[in-house]
Amino acid sequence: MRELTAQDWADAEVVWDYHQLHHELVPCSAALVLGGNDIGVASFAAELYHRSVFPVMVISGGKAPGTEKLFPRGEAEHFREVALDCGVPGEVILLEPNARNTGENIILSREVFAAAGIQPTSLLLVAMPYMERRAYATCRRQWPEVDPRCASAPVTLREYVKTIGPAAEVVDMMIGDMERVMRYPDLGFAIAQDVPEPALEAYSRLVERGFTSRMLKA
Incomplete structure (x- = not known):
């Protein structure tokens, strides 16, 4: 290598x-946990839940070509298991298991929230550190009604x-x-x-x- x-x-x-926006971490009405190849995103989201930063989350991510070997049942399924292991109650976790890119993460998760009767006004995007800016810019375009903020592990x-x-x-x-x-x-x-x-x-x-x-x- x-x-x-x-x-x-x-x-x-x-x-x-x-790539990092250094947003102030303030309470939001919901979180969207973005899948990828970093399972640490799920444990960091769990930490933020326990700090009462948000009351409910959608974990989004399907079987992507770059992560299918790591997460054969799909990113969202594996991330959910980590969140549960970290003590997040199952009833506050919604799954979006089909997204293959960031745009779909936003669009399909919006549908999951709506189906659950949840209409967030502020949304915390929990992502890999180098994905913050793209997640934010995508959310602003694809879901303009919501006020997005970004968070990633502080490393x-x-x-x-x-x-x-x-x-x-x-x-x-x-x-x-x-x-x-x-x-x-x-x-x-x-x-x-x-x-x-x-x-x-x-x-x-x-x-x-x-x-x-x-x-x-x-």
Whole structure:
């Protein structure tokens, strides 16, 4: 597996920080727990539930090509098991087991809330650290009536890599997410986000150095 240089780490940390919105953690009427390859999202959501940040959650995620080996019964099912093991009551967990991308996470979870008679006005998006900005931008476009906030486990990039690694794969994922943050508004999938010059320069250097496996196909 490719080793990161000192410059790679420096640029990756700039991109890592860009992806996180640093929203103040305030009580919300519900949470949407976004699936992915990081099962730690589920345990962090459980922690926030026990801190009374929200009273009910939808856990969203189906069988995605990148995670099916990790979670053969679907992301939502496996995340739910972790939340239950962390002491979250089953009656406050709703499942959305079909989403294959972030847009579907939002759209299908909105339907799950509605079917349960829940109409959140404020929504906490619990996601992987490098997914915060894209989740927020997607929610603002696909569910404009709700006020979204984002939360992820409070870890540094190097701490995160130790738990989920390898580092090069994490950087590839971050680059793929940043490309989507920049391109998806033109496709109608998300609202536009400002990209500061230092973040764009760090992104461009990492692309030039080949961290491109998760980028969109031409």
